[in-house]
Amino acid sequence: MPLIGYCFPGEGSTNDRGGMKRPTIADIAKAAGVSKGAVSYALNGRPGVAESTRARILEIAQSLGWAPSSAARALSDGRAGALGLVIDRPARVLAAEPYFMHLLAGIEAALTGSPFALLLQVTDNASAELATYRRWWAERRVDGVLLVDLRVDDPRVPLLAEMGLPAVVLGGPDGVGGLPCVWTDDGVAMTEVLRYLAALGHRRVVRVAGPPEFVHTRTRTNAFEAEAVALGLDATTVHADYSDEGAAVVVRRILTAGDAPTAMVFDNDVMAVAALGVAQELGLPVPERLSLIAWDDSTLCRLVRPALTAVRRPIYERGTDAVRLLLAAIAGERPADVRTEQPVLVARASTGRRH
16 A cells, blocks of 8 residues: 655754755654554554554654654645635735735634644736646645635636635625625725715815725725715825835825825825825925825824824734635535624824815
8 A cells, every 4th residue: 555655854864965864654664663554554543553563653753753744644635734825916015015914913813723824925927826826736735725806807716616726715795706705895994984084174085096906996996986976075096006115106296286185095004104205205294284094004004103094904803714714615615705894994193174
């Protein structure tokens, strides 16, 4: 019968370069004075060896620092013991964005104590992301994936369905193609933001959004435009790339043009902080001349001066809920979608009445 391979971190023989070599089944068999087949039976809890022999083999394996390898486990029970997450963002943008740090914290918290680990991959284009899913599935690297930044007509959704790879979308509920999802009602949050600004007397508002291909960008844009019409506001949406550099260029162009807005709304905290710097550079006091609101409250929003008014969403909880749904899907269940708690608008010193 075929033998199962294992990974043995710890003591072992040296390789031909003088470095430490991981012990093999043959090493355990030699130390125990038994066959490799007996070692395989003992390590896998199968009948075929005496209990005293099993105990001796396990004791020797432990002394060598034995631990089952994920590759061997995948061969024996079909499980890789890993959940995959691909983030298709430029590394320089990702490094500065607190949203993903909060999300990863929630994911890791949900995995604590479970037999699964997180396999994270950062790509710089959509084709590379699709190739990653194909490679992971072909190599049996993951048991399921978490899908972020859902796109309009997202090609990942039919690809994952075709492969039969369990997946959970962090976003939606539109465009998920039947995949389970964890979503937050960004439309309701955007409506609250505009009503708040209108109550402060602002009539001209510019929103600096993320890339237009994201479903959450479209959801916020639709709500922004609809509520602006209902309130009679002069409201415009422009797009940037979530980075501070990109936002600074856009904001500087807007604030130096004629008929500048008295309020601006940003699709993430990094862009809002960049806007605060541009306003100070141009001598526009915040909030006396310009009110600023950030999406996704973070430490950044609280540390700058004036502190930024922000939309707070349950990002950490999105991560934990998504893992729970994905583990259920891997187990063969059909988990129901989860709608998170409503976002909350946290008013701080960066917003005030129009003067």
